[in-house]
Amino acid sequence: MPKDSGIGTSPKRREDIRFLTGNGKYTDDINLTGQSHAVFARSDVAHGKINHIDISAAETMPGVLAIFTGEDFADVGGNPAGWLINSRDGEPMKEPKRPVLAYGKVRHVGDAYAAVIAETVLQAQDAVEAIKADITELPAIVDMEAALAGGGFVHDEIETNQCFDWGWIEDNRAATDAAIKAAPHVTTLSLVNNRLVPNAMESRASTADYDRGTGDYTLYTTSQNPHLTRLLVCAFVLGIPENKLRVVSPDVGGGFGSKIYHYGEEALVLAAAKKLCRPVKWTASRSESFLTDAHGRDHVTKIELACEKDGTFIAFRTDTMANVGAYLSNFSTVTPTFLHGTLMAGNYTVPNVYVNVKAVFTNTAPVDAYRGAGRPEATYSLERVIDKCARELALDPIELRRKNFIKPDQFPYASAAGLEYDAGNYDALFDKLEGIVDFGGFKARRAESEKGGKLRGLGINSYIEACGIAPSNLVGILGARVGLYDAATVRVNATGNISVMVGAHSHGQGHATVFPQVVSEMLGVEENSIEIVHGDTSKIPFGMGSYGSRSLAVCGSAVVRATEKIINKATKIAAHMLEASESDIDFKDGKFSVSGTDKSVAFGEVAFKAYVPHDYPHDELEPGLEETAFYDPANFTYPSGAYACEVEVDPETGKVTVESFTAVDDFGNVINPMIVTGQVHGGIGQGIGQALLENCTYDENGQLLSASYMDYAMPRASDLPFYTVDHSCVTPCTHNPLGVKGCGEAGAIGSPPTIVNAVVDALHSGGHTHVTHIDMPVSPARVWSAINS
Amino acid sequence: MLNITMKINGKAVSGTVEGRTLLVEFLRNDLHLTGTHVGCDTSQCGACTIHVNGIAVKSCSMFAVEADGASIDTIEGQENTDGSLNKIQQAFQDHHGLQCGFCTPGMVMAAADLLQNTPTPTEAEIRNHLDGNICRCTGYHNIVKAIMAASGQDVSAIAAE
Numbered sequence: 001m002p003k004d005s006g007i008g009t010s011p012k013r014r015e016d017i018r019f020l021t022g023n024g025k026y027t028d029d030i031n032l033t034g035q036s037h038a039v040f041a042r043s044d045v046a047h048g049k050i051n052h053i054d055i056s057a058a059e060t061m062p063g064v065l066a067i068f069t070g071e072d073f074a075d076v077g078g079n080p081a082g083w084l085i086n087s088r089d090g091e092p093m094k095e096p097k098r099p100v101l102a103y104g105k106v107r108h109v110g111d112a113y114a115a116v117i118a119e120t121v122l123q124a125q126d127a128v129e130a131i132k133a134d135i136t137e138l139p140a141i142v143d144m145e146a147a148l149a150g151g152g153f154v155h156d157e158i159e160t161n162q163c164f165d166w167g168w169i170e171d172n173r174a175a176t177d178a179a180i181k182a183a184p185h186v187t188t189l190s191l192v193n194n195r196l197v198p199n200a201m202e203s204r205a206s207t208a209d210y211d212r213g214t215g216d217y218t219l220y221t222t223s224q225n226p227h228l229t230r231l232l233v234c235a236f237v238l239g240i241p242e243n244k245l246r247v248v249s250p251d252v253g254g255g256f257g258s259k260i261y262h263y264g265e266e267a268l269v270l271a272a273a274k275k276l277c278r279p280v281k282w283t284a285s286r287s288e289s290f291l292t293d294a295h296g297r298d299h300v301t302k303i304e305l306a307c308e309k310d311g312t313f314i315a316f317r318t319d320t321m322a323n324v325g326a327y328l329s330n331f332s333t334v335t336p337t338f339l340h341g342t343l344m345a346g347n348y349t350v351p352n353v354y355v356n357v358k359a360v361f362t363n364t365a366p367v368d369a370y371r372g373a374g375r376p377e378a379t380y381s382l383e384r385v386i387d388k389c390a391r392e393l394a395l396d397p398i399e400l401r402r403k404n405f406i407k408p409d410q411f412p413y414a415s416a417a418g419l420e421y422d423a424g425n426y427d428a429l430f431d432k433l434e435g436i437v438d439f440g441g442f443k444a445r446r447a448e449s450e451k452g453g454k455l456r457g458l459g460i461n462s463y464i465e466a467c468g469i470a471p472s473n474l475v476g477i478l479g480a481r482v483g484l485y486d487a488a489t490v491r492v493n494a495t496g497n498i499s500v501m502v503g504a505h506s507h508g509q510g511h512a513t514v515f516p517q518v519v520s521e522m523l524g525v526e527e528n529s530i531e532i533v534h535g536d537t538s539k540i541p542f543g544m545g546s547y548g549s550r551s552l553a554v555c556g557s558a559v560v561r562a563t564e565k566i567i568n569k570a571t572k573i574a575a576h577m578l579e580a581s582e583s584d585i586d587f588k589d590g591k592f593s594v595s596g597t598d599k600s601v602a603f604g605e606v607a608f609k610a611y612v613p614h615d616y617p618h619d620e621l622e623p624g625l626e627e628t629a630f631y632d633p634a635n636f637t638y639p640s641g642a643y644a645c646e647v648e649v650d651p652e653t654g655k656v657t658v659e660s661f662t663a664v665d666d667f668g669n670v671i672n673p674m675i676v677t678g679q680v681h682g683g684i685g686q687g688i689g690q691a692l693l694e695n696c697t698y699d700e701n702g703q704l705l706s707a708s709y710m711d712y713a714m715p716r717a718s719d720l721p722f723y724t725v726d727h728s729c730v731t732p733c734t735h736n737p738l739g740v741k742g743c744g745e746a747g748a749i750g751s752p753p754t755i756v757n758a759v760v761d762a763l764h765s766g767g768h769t770h771v772t773h774i775d776m777p778v779s780p781a782r783v784w785s786a787i788n789s
Numbered sequence: 790m791l792n793i794t795m796k797i798n799g800k801a802v803s804g805t806v807e808g809r810t811l812l813v814e815f816l817r818n819d820l821h822l823t824g825t826h827v828g829c830d831t832s833q834c835g836a837c838t839i840h841v842n843g844i845a846v847k848s849c850s851m852f853a854v855e856a857d858g859a860s861i862d863t864i865e866g867q868e869n870t871d872g873s874l875n876k877i878q879q880a881f882q883d884h885h886g887l888q889c890g891f892c893t894p895g896m897v898m899a900a901a902d903l904l905q906n907t908p909t910p911t912e913a914e915i916r917n918h919l920d921g922n923i924c925r926c927t928g929y930h931n932i933v934k935a936i937m938a939a940s941g942q943d944v945s946a947i948a949a950e
Contacts, residue, residue: 021878022867024890028827201834287830508890510888678888685927717924
């Protein structure tokens with residue numbers, strides 16, 4: 001009989017009720033008594049020397065309570081990069097200070113150099129208009145190649161625009177070079193991984209409160225990881241003792257990476273709240289979000305694939321310039337390096353891999369991890385060059401991939417890019433894909449499209465990613481400045497219901513529904529009697545939050561470990577209650593029983609005994625039933641997938657329409673199929689957005705041309721099709737207790753190359769064989785130009 | 790400052806606003822009806838969609854004073870009289886038509902407007918109608934499916950959960 005609750009089922013999401021009735025509680029929905037409002041003065045030039053900020057007129061404006069400039073924060077710490085990357089020559093990366101407010105120079109359009117606190121938002125806006133900023137505009141450094149050539153520096157004190165020049169794996173460089181030189185065939189491709197704006201629908205917001213009596217601060221903020229924000233604010237920027245700052249992140253309206261990071265606005269409202277002894281609130285407008293949220297991707301890459309004439313891969317060599325923008329955001333240095341370079345062997349038994357990444361400062365907004373974070377860049381480069389190679393060698397693109405796949409009996413497999421893949425079956429994914437997609441009927445569908453004057457293309461793709469971030473010992477060696485464990489506390493209350501406090505923080509992923517499924521399965525109690533507590537550092541254990549598809553694989557594992565501890569203690573209590581030896585106690589379906597007898601006690605009775613410990617073995621056991629576990633993963637997890645799509649291209653206009661899209665993923669064990677499917681849908685939507693629509697564009701003066709929804713092409717409902725999603729190919733993760741891998745980013749990783757491969761296929765079918773590549777977004781203008789070039 | 794009166798979710802309310810106060814600001818800041826969200830500043834995202842005199846309107850595109858005397862419906866008034874989810878809300882939950890929930894109130898209000906005028910919309914009609922409502926989480930699949938289901942159509946053939 002199929003299960004109707006617990007692991008593997010799809011209960012409706014409990015959090016939906018409040019969201020559907022207008023009762024969600026997002027940061028901007030919170031208003032504190034006596035609150036004032038912050039508005040920022042932001043640079044309208046990309047690069048400029050600040051000569052003087054005259055606030056005298058603004059200070060006298062109605063309602064103005066305080067004005068801050070960069071000078072006010074000159075003596076506090078900078079917002080740090082979370083990973084130290086060393087260059088090929090062993091030199092540590094350049095780490096210019098990222099101040100709370102700009103001083104000395106402004107370095108990108110939107111860089112805040114002052115903030116006004118006033119009684120109302122409108123008064124603060126009016127006062128910002130009255131600030132007179134004497135800023136001498138300097139030539140903007142926008143193009144990465146030009147930035148590396150020098151001539152002007154984003155940060156004068158480091159005298160270069162290169163943050164680092166990283167090689168992976170440097171010891172493989174000579175062998176890879178030699179292998180490519182000697183190879184019978186080399187396919188080369190130059191491509192751009194287009195810059196994107198994450199665009200969570202809820203813009204960033206922060207409200208700070210300060211209690212003059214106790215010296216306690218509270219920060220309500222839009223964060224995927226409240227403890228990480230607290231750590232950054234306290235240990236690096238403002239120096240507030242950690243135990244005097246409570247960070248609360250209530251409902252979060254999407255993040256996709258952009259709400260991992262600490263931003264200067266959070267520090268500003270905290271400092272202002274203390275100065276004024278009043279709450280200070282700030283909510284970003286969408287324009288501010290475009291200008292100041294950390295952007296994503298922005299790689300310029302040359303990749304070479306060397307192979308035998310039969311398609312056996314010999315080597316991949318990649319040269320990438322990665323834009324980090326004007327300042328190093330918290331994950332900006334690991335994203336283009338370890339989250340990218342270590343995946344450059346893909347799903348393949350290729351023996352030689354070498355990756356060189358130069359990270360470049362420019363006068364643009366900071367660039368950091370965005371859904372997929374490095375793995376979409378790796379997958380796009382690999383799978384586009386493989387597709388091009390298949391075409392050059394006249395090989396079937398699926399057969400070429402299959403020929404080079406790591407086979408199921410080769411796991412665990414040490415990849416040439418330095419990772420140990422624990423489990424996978426890439427052929428099974430393609431078998432499944434071929435079972436779902438009617439490849440045989442493609443010819444007829446193509447003919448039908450051609451009758452209507454359209455070209456039809458079929459794109460296929462495979463990917464592997466590393467998530468469940470991350471084993472602390474390993475990332476410590478690689479330069480991480482934090483551990484990447486997570487934590488959970490399971491508190492069984494006296495009346496038998498359960499509170500589970502977790503370090504992960506949902507921003508749409510349904511943790512409030514999924515984590516109870518796990519605990520319910522283990523304890524045999526109703527899911528509805530289990531409540532998740534998250535997003536408040538005063539209530540939860542120290543955890544690292546949600547990103548990198550880690551919530552279930554890492555924090556879920558902590559939940560399992562804490563629940564195991566609960567079962568262990570409850571078993572001891574039950575043994576006492578049943579006057580039996582602990583080893584004779586069986587726990588099943590929420591009941592403790594003595595083996596071979598009909599004597600039993602229910603879980604709820606044991607919980608009650610723990611809190612009303614009359615007749616209790618106080619010399620052996622503490623009262624109470626509450627356990628905490630920290631879980632540090634032994635390895636990354638490695639989801640993989642096989643994707644296919646069909647597109648129609650109108651050769652007259654260049655417009656691309658996605659006709660069908662199929663995603664077959666191996667996520668290991670699946671706890672809630674409904675939510676996993678939804679995560680894949682969302683990832684595909686963003687991936688198709690990157691492939692066809694979205695482009696964050698700066699002009700040569702560093703002005704952001706795509707700074708609103710009228711200029712930045714967000715995918716709308718009419719741009720996207722229904723998707724077919726399957727996750728029935730399962731190779732469980734071998735090293736975490738649930739056997740789960742993570743599913744949040746897969747769709748965004750697997751879909752862009754699938755689409756572009758399909759577009760190139762369509763153009764070739766129309767005789768436009770000179771088109772070997774079109775950069776994303778594959779817009780009508782670009783397709784039309786490619787056809788007619 | 791101007792005095793305004795309107796009916797919101799069937800209840801008479803009044804307030805005093807500046808001429809430049811947007812209707813969405815009046816709803817959120819003065820009346821604390823925070824279910825109506827603000828996702829952009831160019832009237833593109835649709836998170837602030839409400840009904841004014843029975844028609845879907847982006848409440849960031851109207852001044853509060855323009856709504857003086859109007860009858861307004863927001864997400865807070867959409868449940869059935871017994872407090873249960875209405876058929877659109879229920880379909881969104883049943884078909885996982887929301888993730889972070891931020892665009893959801895606007896989506897529900899836009900869907901209600903569609904079904905009022907087009908009781909059995911096609912997939913294309915739904916997608917076109919949602920042109921002014923942006924969702925970043927779902928890829929729209931389950932939103933479109935939920936609206937089809939809410940209109941009484943059989944969605945069992947549409948892929949996935």
